[in-house]
Amino acid sequence: MSITPYRRVLAVRDARRVLLLGFLLRLPIFSAGVILTLHVVSHLHRTYTEAGLVAAAGTIAIAVSGPWRGRLLDRLGLRRVVAPSIVVNGVCWSIAPFVGYWALLVLSVVAGLFVVPTFSVIRQGVIAAVTEVDRRTALSLDGIVVELAFMTGPLLVVWLATVVSTTWVLFGIEMVGVVVGVLLWWADPPLRDASTTGSTAAPVQRAEWFRLKFVLFCAAATASTIVLTGSDVAFVAAMRQWSATASLGLVLVVWSVGSIVGGLVYGAISRPLPPSLLLLGLAVTTAPMALATSPWMLAAFSLLAGIFCAPTITATVDAISRVVPPSARGEAMGWHGSFMTTGSALGAPIGGVAIDHFGFGGGFVSVSILGALIALLAAAGARPRTGRPVEVEHRLAA
Structure with a gap:
């Protein structure tokens, strides 16, 4: 790297x-x-x-x-x-x-x-x-x-x-x-x-950029925070089940370290990856945490899942910045933040309901399945269509 x-x-x-x-x-x-x-x-x-x-x-x-x-x-x-x-x-x-x-x-x-x-x-x-x-x-x-x-x-x-x-x-x-x-x-x-x-002299109407591709990128951002906040709740439930609450901080730090490493690697690679692919990676690597039987095993699994955390969110921001004209990026980033906040609000109750019925493993699996489904839908919806421009900026610059 x-x-x-x-x-x-x-x-x-x-x-x-x-x-x-x-x-x-x-x-x-x-x-x-x-x-x-x-x-x-x-x-x-x-x-x-x-x-x-x-x-x-x-x-x-x-x-x-x-x-x-x-x-x-x-x-x-x-x-x-x-x-x-x-x-x-x-x-x-x-x-x-x-x-x-x-x-x-x-x-x-x-x-x-x-x-x-x-x-x-x-x-x-x-x-x-x-x-x-x-x-x-x-x-x-x-x-x-x-x-x-x-x-x-x-x-x-x-x-x-x-x-x-x-x-x-x-x-x-x-x-x-x-x-x-x-x-x-x-x-x-x-x-x-x-x-x-x-571009400030000619404001762009929201209808020019608030389209399917933008919404799909925001949906991927929402799904990423659903997975992350749902995992937060599942971490707490796992530690309580093992009577190891004191080790919660260790697991969360390892998870964050994985995210930092993933972010550093993603920022250094030569080509970007689709947000939907990274979201799918986050979802797939989150599910195995349900199989952990000790804090140390959970920490090891969380390190792997963490690698996809920062890159997924970064990819959605990068993608949005390229499909929205510069004069509308403030509002677009505001929408992106609101979608992420909504995901944060949804993740905890979704994970919590699954934990109440299936234990801490249900928390990880439930948000993982939801994240994977949204990733697949976003990937299907983001496929380029013949005759349509790739970026709003290119069309507006004409």
Whole structure:
């Protein structure tokens, strides 16, 4: 595996800056569910169901905001969209940690609706910073940054919650997001390369690009997060069945390491792979985890399954960036993020129902079967049809 593509990407200052900002912005996002649950249960003395309601409400709000905020990003530019996010989130999260349950729920929804459109901004910034040849490598690096934030954020807030009150941990981690939002506003990274900046004068209608191929790529993204979140629940169930809950962290870290390795390899190979093929690989390698009989065996299986995690999501982002015109990428990436968020919301209950009936193995198998079916449907639907252009960009450029 050659590291030359990564050297080229990391040699670009804008790429390095956007990737760093992306890591910092995602820390509060991936930490929010954990710290909100701890805060509601331990500080507000509410049930886990009520804690889940707050997390779910905030997640739904973020999913709703994705396309809306992304469309504004395309029309108004980064600073005019990020500025209200900074103000609204600064106000909401300076109050929310210190109020009661229902006020916290309402404020988390408002903050979610005005969240910084991180995934749209960062992915567009990464794409704009590099050449088309290095796009997949840069997006793979962003996928690895996502994995690192996913691993680091929850561990950080859980540790901090053992040292100080959850009130101040929640306040602190959300204020980090606000401060980084200010840095993002100040940096104002380009979201389009110089060759496409003129497209802002002629906005492209949604009907021009929101077509079957785009939906299929988003469906693959949804399926990937269904498999991942369903697997999360199955991991917990397996550890509880073996009375080895203390080893859960080990398995999750091994799983994430596999994803990072897979992302690095995928970013360095010379040709892209279809998202549907990678999704099928993720589904097929997830199923054998149902056969594990110990934490160590499960960790070994998870390493293999993890190899397909980051590449699958990266491939969907890369594919969408090539079928959507640059002037609509903000909204498109917002839709992509919303589809992924929807998958995250569906994966846990789907896996949970199967676990209740068939044990932890049922959790892995159920989401694996669903992921494989969607992969096959996406592959069938994405077959090129005679006489139709491959990319929207080519047709619009004519």
